[in-house]
Structures are given as C-alpha cells and as structure tokens.
Amino acid sequence: MNAPFPNPPAKGEKSALTLLIAAPRGFCAGVDRAIEIVERALERYGAPVYVRHEIVHNRYVVDSLKAKGAIFVEELDQVPDDVPVVFSAHGVPKSVPAEAEARKLTYVDATCPLVSKVHRQAERQIEAGRHILFIGHRGHPEVIGTFGQVDPGGMTLVETLEDVATLDFAPEQPLAFLTQTTLSVDDTAAIVDALKERFPHIVGPKAEDICYATSNRQAAVKSIAPGSDLVLVIGAPNSSNSLRLVEVAERCGTSAKLIQRASEIQEEWLAGVGTVGLTAGASAPEELVREVVDKLSEWRVVEEHTLTSAEEKMVFKLPRQLA
Missing domain, CATH: 3.40.1010.20 (4-hydroxy-3-methylbut-2-enyl diphosphate reductase, catalytic domain)
Incomplete structure (x- = not known):
C-alpha cells in the first residue's frame, strides 16, 4: 500500500494522484458481438427490436440501445407477434427458441x-x-x-x-x-x-469453461491491486464478472468499490489515497473508463499508467442472418 503524500498541497492546489489502469479491461469479444447484433438487427428490421433480458449487464449499454429502438423484456410472452427478438449474450434455455419458432417469430441468438x-x-x-x-x-x-x-x-x-x-x-x-x-x-x-x-472418476472439460476474458481481467486486477490504495471497478451489481473483480482486488489486501458511473465516486474516498487502480468488467464500455478519469481529475492531478498483463485479439463471427 502506498503511504499518503508527506507534503500536502498548498490551499487551493490539487494534490497528485497516480492512476493504475488495468489492461485488458472492459468489453470482451462476446459483449462486442452481442451489442453489434442488436444494432444490426435494428438496421435490418427497423425499430422496434425486442431483446429478451438485458443484452449485457450494463445500464449504460442498455439505455443507449433503448435510445436506438431496442425494447428489453424478461420473457418471450412480452414480445408481440411479428416483431424480431434477440436473445441475450448469457444464453437461454432450449424452450425459448422452441417457443419463438412455434410462434413463428424472427429471432437472433446473441449467446456468447x-x-x-x-x-x-x-x-x-x-x-x-x-x-x-x-x-x-x-x-x-x-x-x-x-x-x-x-x-x-x-x-x-x-x-x-x-x-x-x-x-x-x-x-x-x-x-x-x-x-x-x-x-x-x-x-x-x-x-x-x-x-x-x-469423486476421483469425475469428468471435466478439456479446457476450463471460465472464459479467457474473465481470466484475463482477474489477472489484470492482480497486477494493479497490490500497488493501489483503492481499486475502482466499473460494472453493474448484477454483473458476475464485475463482482469477481472486486473480490480479487480485496483478496490482494486492497480496498475496492464497484461503481456503475463516475457520478457515484465520492471525493472522501480519496482521503489519504495516493494511488487508485481502475478496471472495468466485460460489459462496461471504454467511455465509462474515461468518464471516471475525468471525474478524478476534477479533484486531483491525475497521472495515468496502464499496466498490460495480456493482449486480446479474439473476434466472434456474427449470426448468418446479420453477417
């Protein structure tokens, strides 16, 4: 943990803040694909396009897609006849596409x-x-x-x-x-x-099921947390991968907070803090990272450092009907 600055700034001056930004962070290939599926469906079919469940767990993303004409519902019986529907990146039970086919709905599966x-x-x-x-x-x-x-x-x-x-x-x-x-x-x-x-005879997958993006983002937090006094994780409270990032930081002995937007940050969190770590869950866009940097800059003179622990080049193909 970094000690507070020994020489406080003169009255009216901002003190320095070191910002360690994790990489990789934010959108993964599955989230990129899911969002593009909704956007392309809107282009192809026109608004409205219904989406069963939040396409990804991020309010900023959901609201931006709503503004373009997407309508989010929890169950298929909330989707009118003769309108297209997209299934979320989290996947759905087999009964859902079966019901869509029985109703002759046009559907696109955005499952990662x-x-x-x-x-x-x-x-x-x-x-x-x-x-x-x-x-x-x-x-x-x-x-x-x-x-x-x-x-x-x-x-x-x-x-x-x-x-x-x-x-x-x-x-x-x-x-x-x-x-x-x-x-x-x-x-x-x-x-x-x-x-x-x-159960010594139990059979497991050939490769672990935890996705590359989840593993990479947790490893990236492990690289920034030990040198930070506070770690901020941008993500939704119902985002599993974001909650795990908070846990990883805390297990490194660092205080960590989950935030959805920069407006949630309180200036008193920075009392005695010289270094902040920053990351974003797989459903959080880079705009929210920059928003947090701008917010911190209102109170402190921010010096950014990006710590890269892995390079990600994964890209997933779009469904045939939208490619």
Whole structure:
C-alpha cells in the first residue's frame, strides 16, 4: 500500500494522484458481438427490436440501445407477434427458441459462443450418461440457460466448497462437472479440486469453461491491486464478472468499490489515497473508463499508467442472418 503524500498541497492546489489502469479491461469479444447484433438487427428490421433480458449487464449499454429502438423484456410472452427478438449474450434455455419458432417469430441468438460451447458440453455429458455438477451462481441468467439445455434432474448446482461436502452420489455414479464462464478463477479451482477429491472418476472439460476474458481481467486486477490504495471497478451489481473483480482486488489486501458511473465516486474516498487502480468488467464500455478519469481529475492531478498483463485479439463471427 502506498503511504499518503508527506507534503500536502498548498490551499487551493490539487494534490497528485497516480492512476493504475488495468489492461485488458472492459468489453470482451462476446459483449462486442452481442451489442453489434442488436444494432444490426435494428438496421435490418427497423425499430422496434425486442431483446429478451438485458443484452449485457450494463445500464449504460442498455439505455443507449433503448435510445436506438431496442425494447428489453424478461420473457418471450412480452414480445408481440411479428416483431424480431434477440436473445441475450448469457444464453437461454432450449424452450425459448422452441417457443419463438412455434410462434413463428424472427429471432437472433446473441449467446456468447463460449457460453454456447458449455451448452454443447452439457448435452454431450448427458448423452454419455453422466450427471452434471454445474459450478455457478444460483439465479444467474447463464446458469438458467445452461440448466435449460438438458432435461430436469440432469444437473446439480454447486456454488461453494460447502456444497461439495453435502453432495450425495453413489461411488459408481457417472459424473461430470462444468462451470459458468464468469466465475472467480481461484474459487472455481478450489471447488474443482474438492470435487475431484470426493469423486476421483469425475469428468471435466478439456479446457476450463471460465472464459479467457474473465481470466484475463482477474489477472489484470492482480497486477494493479497490490500497488493501489483503492481499486475502482466499473460494472453493474448484477454483473458476475464485475463482482469477481472486486473480490480479487480485496483478496490482494486492497480496498475496492464497484461503481456503475463516475457520478457515484465520492471525493472522501480519496482521503489519504495516493494511488487508485481502475478496471472495468466485460460489459462496461471504454467511455465509462474515461468518464471516471475525468471525474478524478476534477479533484486531483491525475497521472495515468496502464499496466498490460495480456493482449486480446479474439473476434466472434456474427449470426448468418446479420453477417
């Protein structure tokens, strides 16, 4: 942790603030793709275009798409007949496109390809006769969508190490595990180790399900947090990957706060603070990062430093009907 400045500035002068900006941060390839799908659907079909669930968990993004003609709803029965609908990046149960087809709705699936990969893995494990232990957060849209890929009873949710201890399966029961893509890398590794210890025959994915962007952003926070007095994470309170970034910073021994917009920052947070770390969850656009920098500059003389821990070049193709 950095000590407060020994020589306070003269009255009326701004004191210095070192700003460590994490890279990678912000939008991932799946979020870029999902937003572009809604924008292209609006161009192709005209407004309104309905979107089932928030396309990504970020109010700024959702509001900007609303302004262009997108209408967000929670369930398909809120979508009128004869209008196009987009499914969110988090994925949906199989029953949702089935219902859309039954109603002859035009729909575009914006599910992140890395989430779709987990869906396919779930189907294969069920076909192989295995029961799936799914590591994730109850109620998260990605978890709901993945459970909806298989028949009821085919999967069991595991949220914590304590859950592993309560699992009751016969030694000969064929088992597999899969994970939500936006989990804590460290927590998930501990749960997987516990599952393997209890059930040595359990089958896992060839490569981990936690997506590259989640892993990279957590690693980037680990690079800025130890040198920061405070870490600001731009993201929504219902964004799993953003919440994990706050946890990672705190585990590095640093105070961390989740904010949605720069307007939420309070000047008193900077009392005695010489260095601030800054990152953004995978659903937060770069405009919000610059907004935070501008806000901090109102109170302090900001010196920016970007710490890059990985380069990201991933790009996902658009659905055929919009490409």
